[in-house]
Amino acid sequence: MNATADESRPATGLKPLSRSRLYEQVAEQIMEWVRENGLKAGDKLRPERELAVSLGVSRATVRQALVALEVIGVVAVRHGDGAILADGSGSAKVLEAIRAHARRIPDVIDARDALETKMAALAATRRTADDLARIDDALEVMAKDIEEGGRGLSGDELFHAAVTAAAHSSLLAGMMAEISDLILETRIESLGQPGRPADSVIAHRRIADAIRDGDASGAATAMHDHVEMVSDVALLRD
Structure with missing residues (x-):
C-alpha cells in the first residue's frame, strides 16, 4: 500500500496562496528601489514614464501602484511635482497595507x-x-x-x-x-x-x-x- 498522502484530498492546515496582482508587484518594486537608493521623506520618485519603461509595464499600472501607495500614506502625488516619498518607515509591509485597504x-x-x-x-x-x-x-x-x-x-x-x-x-x-x-x-x-x-x-x-x-x-x-x-x-x- 502506498504510504503517500492521497493527492485528491485537500491538505488540512494549509491555505491557498494569494496571487499578487501586477500593480501590487509594481508597488513592491518601487519601494524596493526606494530602500536600495536610501530615499527619505520628501524625496521625489522617478517619473511614471521612467518607472513604466524600467519595469516593463504600462503607465496605467504604474499609476495604479502609486495610487495604492498614496492611499496607505507612503507617497504623496502632487500635481506638477509627481510622486513624493511621504513615509518610508513602513515600506517593508506595503503589500499587507495595500491589501488591508482593499478589504x-x-x-x-x-x-x-x-x-x-x-x-x-x-x-x-x-x-x-x-x-x-x-x-x-x-x-x-x-x-x-x-x-x-x-x-x-x-x-x-x-x-x-x-x-x-x-x-x-x-x-x-x-x-x-x-x-x-x-x-x-x-x-x-x-x-x-x-x-x-x-x-x-x-x-x-x-x-x-x-x-x-x-x-x-x-x-x-x-x-x-x-x-x-x-x-x-x-x-x-x-
Missing part, C-alpha cells in the same frame, strides 16, 4: 451609501441659501483643479462636507466624521481612476441640482449612483 473598501462604500444617500435627501428639504452657495463653491473648486490637471481631491471633500452640512443632522454628521479617514482612502482611490475626476464633477452637479430643486428622491438617487460609481476601482478588479 476595507466594500464596507466603507456601504457606509457611505447609507449615510450620504440619506443626507442628500435631507439636504434637499433643509438646505438654506448659504448651504447652496457652499455647494456651488465646492463644485467650482473641484472643476478648476481638474481643468488645471489636478484630481479635484480638495473640491470633492468640500462638496461632500457641504452636502453633509446642508442636511442639518448633527448625528449623521458625527457618523460621517467617525469614518472620515476611511472615506479619504476611497476618495484618493476613486479619483485616481482614469477619467474619474471629470465624471465625479458631473455626478456632483446632478446631486446639487436635485438639492437646489428640493427633490429629495432625486438627490438620494443621484448620491446613490455617485457612491456606486466611486466603488468601481481597479483595486477591487481581478
Whole structure:
C-alpha cells in the first residue's frame, strides 16, 4: 500500500496562496528601489514614464501602484511635482497595507451609501441659501483643479462636507466624521481612476441640482449612483 498522502484530498492546515496582482508587484518594486537608493521623506520618485519603461509595464499600472501607495500614506502625488516619498518607515509591509485597504473598501462604500444617500435627501428639504452657495463653491473648486490637471481631491471633500452640512443632522454628521479617514482612502482611490475626476464633477452637479430643486428622491438617487460609481476601482478588479 502506498504510504503517500492521497493527492485528491485537500491538505488540512494549509491555505491557498494569494496571487499578487501586477500593480501590487509594481508597488513592491518601487519601494524596493526606494530602500536600495536610501530615499527619505520628501524625496521625489522617478517619473511614471521612467518607472513604466524600467519595469516593463504600462503607465496605467504604474499609476495604479502609486495610487495604492498614496492611499496607505507612503507617497504623496502632487500635481506638477509627481510622486513624493511621504513615509518610508513602513515600506517593508506595503503589500499587507495595500491589501488591508482593499478589504476595507466594500464596507466603507456601504457606509457611505447609507449615510450620504440619506443626507442628500435631507439636504434637499433643509438646505438654506448659504448651504447652496457652499455647494456651488465646492463644485467650482473641484472643476478648476481638474481643468488645471489636478484630481479635484480638495473640491470633492468640500462638496461632500457641504452636502453633509446642508442636511442639518448633527448625528449623521458625527457618523460621517467617525469614518472620515476611511472615506479619504476611497476618495484618493476613486479619483485616481482614469477619467474619474471629470465624471465625479458631473455626478456632483446632478446631486446639487436635485438639492437646489428640493427633490429629495432625486438627490438620494443621484448620491446613490455617485457612491456606486466611486466603488468601481481597479483595486477591487481581478
